[in-house]
Amino acid sequence: MNKEIERKFLVKDDSWKNLGEAVHYKQGYLSNDPERTVRVRIAGEKGFLTVKGKSTNDGLTRLEWEKELSVEEISPLFSLCLPGIIEKNRTKIQIGSHTFEVDEFFGQNDGLILAEVELRSESESFEIPDWLGEEVTGDKRYYNSYLAQHPFSTW
Template sequence: MIEIERKFLVKDDSYKESAFTQNHIAQGYLSSAPARTVRVRIKGKKGFLTIKGISNTSGLSRFEWEKEISISDAEKLLLLCEKGAIDKTRFEIKVGSHIFEVDEFHGENQGLVVAEIELNSEEEFFEKPAWLDKEVTGDSRYYNSYLSTSPFRNW
């Protein structure tokens, strides 16, 4: 499956007023190689294994495969991950006909807040809420795999 996604920095925390879900996420990388990242994630009470390919030249699209796994398996796999875990809280906000996922990072990435929206095509129109700031789509510094090895607080 091809994932089409745009990323933005966030101006303030007013998005929290409209959030319909909030989940803690812990994740690590079995491989952080840009051509094939392999991620283990625990989101709320569910575990996931995800493989992502390299982004296209615009940074908007890339291959993504995800499979739900047991919490127990996810916990065991997290122990095998590369150094640099990601710890964040994800808020989901409906804006128009789309869902924004806003990640508020903790730990080494404290202070970083990034919003993502998945689209059906690279040209698809979407409503931009007032709390969106600068677009960072395609800027690899904002990939979780990069943040796991080069934390935001060291920039």
Template structure:
């Protein structure tokens, strides 16, 4: 399956008033090779194993495969993850016909807030909310796999 998304920095916490849902996420990486990342994620009582391929040249598209796994298995697999566990709160906000996922990072990435809008096709457009700032699509330093290795606090 192809994932098409745009990524932005968030200017203010105004999005929280528009959020229809939020939840905590803990994730680690079994592999952070740019050609293929293997991510482990726990959200509430659910866990997922995700494999992402190399990003296209414009930074918008890449292969993504995800499988739900047992939470106990996921907790055990965290022992095999590379150093740098990511913890964040994800907020969901409706933006036109799309859902914007806004991640407010904790721990070593505290202070960083990034929004992602998953599109159906690369040419899709939407009205940009006032709290959405600079586009960072394709800038690898904002990939969670990179934030696990070089956290925001070190920038």
């Protein structure tokens, strides 16, 4: 099982929009227990089943296991998901040696734009693009599993 180390930020403007191609994502949760989340996802033409462990107190690190499946295999699992399906476009943007994933949310999370960067260690430095805003790493309100149950529009 891999460790996921990432930092998460709000995005403060639209200057990132022409820096990569957007891919549509649809995802739901079979479990959103704080000790473990189980997610089903369709990203473009691919399906994924993902299990994530509990985050460290600072929100930087957690265990993650992911298996790619076909869209045909993953689609029926959406009927088993908890209420609250997430829909978003994800744009991957290369900045220096790191890839930022910018998520522009739709539906009840419309207006929320987040960027994540995965790191090899918790202390790894990275170039910060001008369009990054406030860091929200560790703020559980910005976890997709939380947004599925408590949409941004209701805050």
